[in-house]
Amino acid sequence: MGNDTCDWGYCDHNGPQVWPQKFPIADSGRRQSPIDIETDKCLVVREQPGQNELTILYPTVFPELTVQNSGYGWKVDIPEQLAKQSVLSGGPLAHTYQMAQFHCHWGKHCGVGSEHTVNGKSYAAELHFVHWNTGQFDNPLDAMMSTNGLAVLGVFLDIGEQSNDELDKLLEHITLVRYKGEKCDIAHNVDITKLLPENKSYWTYTGSLTTPPLSESVTWIVFSNPILCTEDQISRFRDMCFVTRDNSLTAALGGQLVENHRHTQPLYDRTVTFVQK
Numbered sequence: 277m278g279n280d281t282c283d284w285g286y287c288d289h290n291g292p293q294v295w296p297q298k299f300p301i302a303d304s305g306r307r308q309s310p311i312d313i314e315t316d317k318c319l320v321v322r323e324q325p326g327q328n329e330l331t332i333l334y335p336t337v338f339p340e341l342t343v344q345n346s347g348y349g350w351k352v353d354i355p356e357q358l359a360k361q362s363v364l365s366g367g368p369l370a371h372t373y374q375m376a377q378f379h380c381h382w383g384k385h386c387g388v389g390s391e392h393t394v395n396g397k398s399y400a401a402e403l404h405f406v407h408w409n410t411g412q413f414d415n416p417l418d419a420m421m422s423t424n425g426l427a428v429l430g431v432f433l434d435i436g437e438q439s440n441d442e443l444d445k446l447l448e449h450i451t452l453v454r455y456k457g458e459k460c461d462i463a464h465n466v467d468i469t470k471l472l473p474e475n476k477s478y479w480t481y482t483g484s485l486t487t488p489p490l491s492e493s494v495t496w497i498v499f500s501n502p503i504l505c506t507e508d509q510i511s512r513f514r515d516m517c518f519v520t521r522d523n524s525l526t527a528a529l530g531g532q533l534v535e536n537h538r539h540t541q542p543l544y545d546r547t548v549t550f551v552q553k
């Protein structure tokens with residue numbers, strides 16, 4: 277791995293199987309994520325319009341976004357002034373949340389990659405739109421460490437015939453952020469609502485971050501309908517590297533981030549609720 281010394285990652289020596297050594301909550305926690313969603317064990321409710329409806333209000337265009345290589349995948353931070361206009365509330369949430377960033381998880385091939393699974397089935401990838409509770413906390417870091425601090429929208433990516441245009445706007449720049457720490461402005465306006473499925477029925481449960489520190493602070497809202505993209509689009513994610521450009525020459529296999537998903541965790545006594553739109 278060259279001399280790239282990060283705490284954790286997705287390689288044999290620092291991957292999910294060894295996270296418990298540095299982050300004991302990985303094993304001791306009782307609300308870890310992701311989980312396998314067993315659809316016949318879910319509590320099913322129908323959303324009543326006007327009564328505790330899940331509200332997702334985003335600006336129609338997000339101009340001047342920046343995509344970056346976090347070393348764990350690609351990530352798009354939402355600038356504060358745009359973030360303030362993005363509202364997530366209602367449904368399972370007792371407070372108002374605002375978007376902080378979104379990122380993606382994928383696998384070695386398109387038969388794996390999503391973090392959540394549905395009746396044991398994986399999707400090719402999973403987008404995470406991370407929101408923090410502005411009703412109760414002053415900043416995202418405090419929120420991240422607290423129960424109810426975060427709400428994450430999960431969107432499955434399934435393989436179809438047509439490439440996803442909004443994803444292409446990010447992929448156009450992915451070679452420019454190939455290495456850890458690299459950043460690039462996105463030359464287009466991104467419409468984030470197009471990265472969400474049209475039918476917004478969802479599963480919800482209380483869980484954790486799926487990356488260290490694995491804090492048990494997340495209300496998960498995972499849409500049951502995937503969005504579509506092509507196999508080629510997903511394969512371009514795998515060209516990203518978890519090493520810096522300087523360290524890439526000495527890294528095994530060039531330090532490619534061929535996968536960045538955590539395996540599913542025990543449900544314990546939690547209930548998953550399916551909210552049908």
Ligand SMILES: [Zn+2]
Pocket residue numbers: 379380381404486
């Ligand atoms: Zn994630």
